Amino acid sequence: MSNKLKIGLFGFGCVGSGLYEVLNQSNLLNASIEKIVVKDRDKHRSLAKDRFSFEKETVLDDSAINLVVELIDDAEAAFEIVTEAFRRGKNVVSANKKLIAEHLDELLALSEECGVSFLYEAAVCGSIPVIRNLEEYYNNDSLASIKGICNGTSNYVLTRLNNELKSFDEVLADAQAIGFAESDPTLDIDGFDSKYKLQILLLHTFGLKTVPQNVLNIGVRHVKAEDILFAKEKGLRLKLISYAKKVEDEIVAFAAPMFVKDDSFAFEVNNEFNAVEIEGLFADKQVFVGKGAGSFPTASAVLSDVSALQYNYKYEYRKLGSNSSSLADDFVFKVFVSSKNAESLSLINFIQVEEEFSSSNYSYKVGLIKSSSINYELYRNQPDLFIAAFEDAEIELIKKEKQQVESLEV
Ligand SMILES: NC(=O)c1ccc[n+]([C@@H]2O[C@H](COP(=O)([O-])OP(=O)(O)OC[C@H]3O[C@@H](n4cnc5c(N)ncnc54)[C@H](OP(=O)(O)O)[C@@H]3O)[C@@H](O)[C@H]2O)c1
CATH class of the missing domain: 3.40.50.720 (NAD(P)-binding Rossmann-like Domain)
Structure with missing residues (x-):
């Protein structure tokens, strides 16, 4: 009944x-x-x-x-x-x-x-039924990673930048005019909204409770046309990703712009659309794509929760307590850092530089850094500094390079 x-x-x-x-x-x-x-x-x-x-x-x-x-x-x-x-x-x-x-x-x-x-299904990726699936369908699979384009505003802006090579401010103003961005866009474009959603995903994917201060977020506000050209030359696209991956017995998690390849779940997810890729030990990768915001799409997720309550549904949080993984507080990953001013790049402490370019009005470096060497304040206080990770390289390099760096430090 x-x-x-x-x-x-x-x-x-x-x-x-x-x-x-x-x-x-x-x-x-x-x-x-x-x-x-x-x-x-x-x-x-x-x-x-x-x-x-x-x-x-x-x-x-x-x-x-x-x-x-x-x-x-x-x-x-x-x-x-x-x-x-x-x-x-x-x-x-x-x-x-x-x-x-x-x-x-x-x-x-x-x-x-x-x-x-x-x-709270509607709190993460609007109409995409991700929480209930993590709770019920993926309850028995051991999950290896979860990645999402969880913020429609920044995805819309990045899509327009990729297609039109306009300035960030110009595209953001357009997005505000058509109601895709708030008058104060900070939560969306500086990665906070993506981080909040990631925290909810961490709870239901890995049974991990986190506080916002412990999860790194950097945003897309400082992206330049040259950064988009860098991506295009290498066949990559920039996406703001909510990222969590199990590495050994720790969970690496952050919300940041990432360069993704054409075989990534995120590559063709454009405009205001959201997507989530869940990787299970047995099920392998599965992708959900849909509308992450808007009146009816979001209301449909709320309606689904209301409907579930007719039958006394509750989240059981079965992964809480049964999972011994903790949030990695420091890890090594591959990043791209660019600035109009070459001197700003010295603010980032690279362990190893793989590629660099410098001219009078644009410079960048690609290489390995420790996550603890960057934070939101560094990103926000340097209006010229754009920082992005690499989806695939990050997956491979964290584990390998972490061990190498530790052995170098002994
Ligand atoms: N919009 C989306 O696509 C979307 C997607 C996913 C999740 N969400 C989440 O859904 C929630 C609502 O978003 P929204 O876009 O619908 O916001 P909205 O259009 O700005 O509407 C907010 C509503 O909240 C009311 N309100 C504000 N403070 C209140 C208070 N103290 N007591 C009672 N009512 C109060 C406002 O009242 P007045 O009408 O009197 O101003 C207004 O009706 C937010 O948490 C948002 O993050 C939104």
Whole structure:
């Protein structure tokens, strides 16, 4: 028997209004939106004014509401709403990756303590059903890696740069004008959004709980036309990748631009599309491609969680505790670093340089570095410095070179 779901919806923006529509069009669900809470009292809405309220208590105090769907754009306010809903015994569905990545431990512990379900399929790659697959289908396979194009905004910008060789600022302004990028694009183009999603993937792929400070993110803000030409000359493309790979008994994880070859899962994933490649020990590589954002695609993932709750579905986190792998805090990988000013390259400590080029207005180096020698602040404070990894070389070189470097250091 399915449960009748009485929903208290927080947020009626892009995803919230999309959910309202798709729920109305789906006659398979035994669910109804009882109350909607938003923030701005003066905003014009597509529904009658009396459908909305502005105080979270309207939903939280209503004992008839058994499901809170949290679709707001404020991670701190969301934390208050979600934790209070748990305490009141209400199940929660959310699409808020920032909330989840920043409060992973507390949210898991509290939902467990309160005996409620907390589902968030839409938080990673919108419509692509990756979390539930990791939880259920890949539950018994030992996973070797997970890689994703998880941010549609940066993928759209990189695709346009690859096709048109315009300046980054010009393409970003276009993306903002057509609604593919926020007015403050920091979370998307500086790799934070990709990192938050990676943290959720790490939990469900490897049973690894992380905090944002421990996972490296660098972004695409400093990419130059010359960097795109470098890629083209070598038959590569630049993609912002959320990357995690098991190396010996550690997990190497970061969100960064990567040069990918034409046989990569990421090469032909363009514009606002997302993709995830999961590599299992037995299943080998499998790729999911789809829309990672947008009103209806994201709402479809929320709807799927709502539907699962009709049958009391919960994530079981079976990989938590059964997995002894820890996050690698330092590793060696191959990077490309470029700058308009050759002197800026000296900020990066290369263990070994494989290739270099220098002219009066553009220089680059390709070689091996330790991950601990770069960080977000270095990237962000040097507006001229573009740093990217290499998908395949990185996979091979971490293990081999790590051992070599350690033996050199003894
Ligand atoms: N957009 C996407 O494609 C997409 C994809 C995947 C995940 N997500 C995630 O989904 C969530 C919602 O994103 P969105 O794009 O729908 O955002 P949005 O269009 O900016 O809408 C945000 C909504 O949240 C409401 N809100 C903000 N603070 C609130 C508060 N304290 N209490 C009640 N309501 C509040 C706003 O109210 P007002 O209407 O009164 O301003 C608005 O209705 C975010 O966590 C986002 O990261 C979005």
